[in-house]
Amino acid sequence: MKQNSKAVAFVAGLVGFAFALSLVVAPVTTSAQTTSELQAMINQLLAQIAALQGQVGSTGGSTSHTFTMDLTVGSSGSDVTALQQFLGSKGFLTMPAGVAMGYFGEVTRGALAAFQSANGISPAVGFFGPATRAKVNSMMVPSNPGNPGNPGNPGGLSGGAGDITVTSRSSGTDSQVLEGDENVKVLGFEVEADGSDVSLSSARVEFEHTGSGSTRLNRYIDQVEVMQGNKVVGSADASDFTKSSGVYSRNIPISGSVVRDADGKVRFYVAVSALANIDSDDLGEDWDVSLGSIRFSDATGAILTNTDAGGNGDATFTETFSFEDLSTSGDVKLTMSEDDASVNNAHTIQADTTGDTNDVELMSFKLKAKGTDITVNTIPFSITSTGAGVTEILSDLRLMMDGNEVGTVTLTRDAGNIAAGTGFASSSATHASLSVADLDQDDVVINEGDTVTFTLVGDVNDTDGAFTNGDQIAASTTASVIDADDANGDAVTDLTGSSATDGTKFAASGIMVEAVSTSVEGVANLDTTVTDDQGKFTVTFDVTAFEDPAFIELSTTRGTSESDTGANFLIENANTGSATTTGSIAGTVLECVSNCGTVTSNNRIEVSDGETTRFKLTMYFNPTTDDIASFRGQLYGVDFATTDIDATTQELTTPAEDFQTASVLIQS
Numbered sequence: 068m069k070q071n072s073k074a075v076a077f078v079a080g081l082v083g084f085a086f087a088l089s090l091v092v093a094p095v096t097t098s099a100q101t102t103s104e105l106q107a108m109i110n111q112l113l114a115q116i117a118a119l120q121g122q123v124g125s126t127g128g129s130t131s132h133t134f135t136m137d138l139t140v141g142s143s144g145s146d147v148t149a150l151q152q153f154l155g156s157k158g159f160l161t162m163p164a165g166v167a168m169g170y171f172g173e174v175t176r177g178a179l180a181a182f183q184s185a186n187g188i189s190p191a192v193g194f195f196g197p198a199t200r201a202k203v204n205s206m207m208v209p210s211n212p213g214n215p216g217n218p219g220n221p222g223g224l225s226g227g228a229g230d231i232t233v234t235s236r237s238s239g240t241d242s243q244v245l246e247g248d249e250n251v252k253v254l255g256f257e258v259e260a261d262g263s264d265v266s267l268s269s270a271r272v273e274f275e276h277t278g279s280g281s282t283r284l285n286r287y288i289d290q291v292e293v294m295q296g297n298k299v300v301g302s303a304d305a306s307d308f309t310k311s312s313g314v315y316s317r318n319i320p321i322s323g324s325v326v327r328d329a330d331g332k333v334r335f336y337v338a339v340s341a342l343a344n345i346d347s348d349d350l351g352e353d354w355d356v357s358l359g360s361i362r363f364s365d366a367t368g369a370i371l372t373n374t375d376a377g378g379n380g381d382a383t384f385t386e387t388f389s390f391e392d393l394s395t396s397g398d399v400k401l402t403m404s405e406d407d408a409s410v411n412n413a414h415t416i417q418a419d420t421t422g423d424t425n426d427v428e429l430m431s432f433k434l435k436a437k438g439t440d441i442t443v444n445t446i447p448f449s450i451t452s453t454g455a456g457v458t459e460i461l462s463d464l465r466l467m468m469d470g471n472e473v474g475t476v477t478l479t480r481d482a483g484n485i486a487a488g489t490g491f492a493s494s495s496a497t498h499a500s501l502s503v504a505d506l507d508q509d510d511v512v513i514n515e516g517d518t519v520t521f522t523l524v525g526d527v528n529d530t531d532g533a534f535t536n537g538d539q540i541a542a543s544t545t546a547s548v549i550d551a552d553d554a555n556g557d558a559v560t561d562l563t564g565s566s567a568t569d570g571t572k573f574a575a576s577g578i579m580v581e582a583v584s585t586s587v588e589g590v591a592n593l594d595t596t597v598t599d600d601q602g603k604f605t606v607t608f609d610v611t612a613f614e615d616p617a618f619i620e621l622s623t624t625r626g627t628s629e630s631d632t633g634a635n636f637l638i639e640n641a642n643t644g645s646a647t648t649t650g651s652i653a654g655t656v657l658e659c660v661s662n663c664g665t666v667t668s669n670n671r672i673e674v675s676d677g678e679t680t681r682f683k684l685t686m687y688f689n690p691t692t693d694d695i696a697s698f699r700g701q702l703y704g705v706d707f708a709t710t711d712i713d714a715t716t717q718e719l720t721t722p723a724e725d726f727q728t729a730s731v732l733i734q735s
Contacts, residue, residue: 138195158323185296229263229365271359278352399438403546403564407431413569413721432566454538543567576614604700641730
């Protein structure tokens with residue numbers, strides 16, 4: 068107890084001595100001190116005395132330790148305590164109130180990860196392994212640092228009279244600050260201690276506007292930060308900066324920032340946190356940021372000021388940056404792409420003869436947000452019909468997002484020639500402009516990095532009057548006409564991509580044709596009249612009949628004209644992409660391969676209502692020219708009749724690429 072009483076008496080005397088010293092001893096400085104700077108110095112000195120007071124009253128406060136084992140979350144003991152003391156001395160760890168040292172928890176792991184990141188140790192995940200252990204051991208200081216005979220030693224600092232060297236660092240900083248971004252590093256510098264460990268107490272930071280917008284700093288910036296690596300060690304509100312001759316300046320107090328004599332160069336940054344809504348007239352404006360003087364104390368307790376950085380626009384310690392909104396920064400983009408091919412590719416939908424066919428999917432597309440959350444306000448579409456008019460086929464249209472209806476549909480026919488409010492009233496117009504607006508009222512917000520699926524669906528009228536079998540609806544849109552806002556409410560201007568359908572055909576009865584597979588090969592000597600090579604192309608497809616049976620003749624015709632044969636086909640020159648009418652097609656055949664039933668007397672296969680039959684078209688082709696070229700085969704259409712003796716109707720097999728083989732090189 069006597070020993071503790073002496074320690075308390077010693078500290079009390081030390082406090083009195085230090086306070087008197089702060090009043091009568093002028094700090095070593097090369098520039099005038101403001102009242103706020105003096106107060107910051109006094110506060111720092113009191114904090115240092117409190118730290119020394121804790122050291123005097125503790126038997127385990129030594130920072131001298133040699134680490135020999137790995138430590139991680141869950142570890143405990145004296146090694147953990149020593150590591151925590153080390154991290155605290157470096158300004159990386161502050162133990163929460165009431166939490167004792169000696170246990171390695173998440174707070175210690177986070178502090179260790181920050182130390183690793185600041186010292187270039189990878190991976191910086193908070194595991195105390197060989198690489199980190201070697202670095203920490205090299206930085207350990209003697210158990211009684213500083214000058215024991217000098218009560219002005221702020222505690223934890225080793226050495227005598229010290230100084231610092233400040234150098235500029237341009238890497239690791241940004242020249243653009245986006246609205247709402249926090250801790251954006253705009254100026255870098257390095258501090259190296261010489262002769263003593265040093266504790267930084269403040270840094271003078273200056274801003275000067277060089278553009279034509281507002282010159283008020285607090286219309287751009289919320290806070291200014293001083294960062295040691297990735298750790299904020301000091302900050303000040305923009306409104307606290309003082310303006311003189313067009314330059315905003317402030318000495319930003321720094322705490323918990325120690326640079327050891329053995330550390331070498333330690334990286335620091337000036338960072339800014341921007342306002343979320345900067346006036347549009349001020350965006351794109353340039354600001355210069357400069358580092359002025361740095362105030363610090365050494366192990367002797369001397370309070371010093373380094374003016375190497377210069378300030379006042381010193382080019383060596385000045386960087387230029389600007390404020391940008393998200394939409395024009397190049398980092399924000401809304402991208403459109405097609406989605407479900409079964410919806411967008413040409414296909415046939417069975418329509419009712421007496422009632423509406425509802426919820427028919429007419430178009431499927433995706434929107435992806437990049438760089439920010441994006442709110443979609445309006446999406447325009449172009450709707451085109453073949454046969455009957457758009458509103459003779461459709462009685463309603465809706466836009467669905469992930470299965471939920473969004474927005475309000477407005478339909479305009481014939482580009483403005485229809486009076487407002489007529490909507491889906493029947494018209495023979497074959498084009499309509501569709502606008503789906505008020506999307507934001509339904510919370511159509513695409514989160515940054517997410518992709519959302521949209522589907523345009525419609526209600527189809529019964530086939531009657533002008534709307535008959537085979538009429539079609541096609542839809543298209545492009546991202547460039549979308550009205551969308553970024554997270555700050557600014558219009559998104561980088562809009563890319565588009566989506567379009569091949570057309571949806573509506574019929575009360577008929578067939579649906581679906582591609583199954585294709586193949587191609589080069590074969591020799593198949594033609595009995597010649598001995599050169601040929602191409603062999605096969606297309607396998609399914610035919611499904613609906614409402615009425617379908618009769619398909621087992622024969623083929625080359626070309627696009629409707630005929631009584633079952634399959635129309637083309638031979639295309641793959642080099643030019645066009646169909647050729649020359650060359651031999653001997654041996655080409657259409658055959659039924661499954662669910663065939665009985666072949667009728669007219670060489671037809673009957674496909675019953677609701678049934679699916681599989682066919683295979685085999686095409687042989689021998690070019691007649693001497694040119695070497697690549698060729699491919701394509702099923703163009705399937706001709707069918709509703710009775711065994713009726714004339715046929717042709718169902719086109721689109722899109723062509725689904726019923727088109729790969730190409731093969733054929734030498735005639």
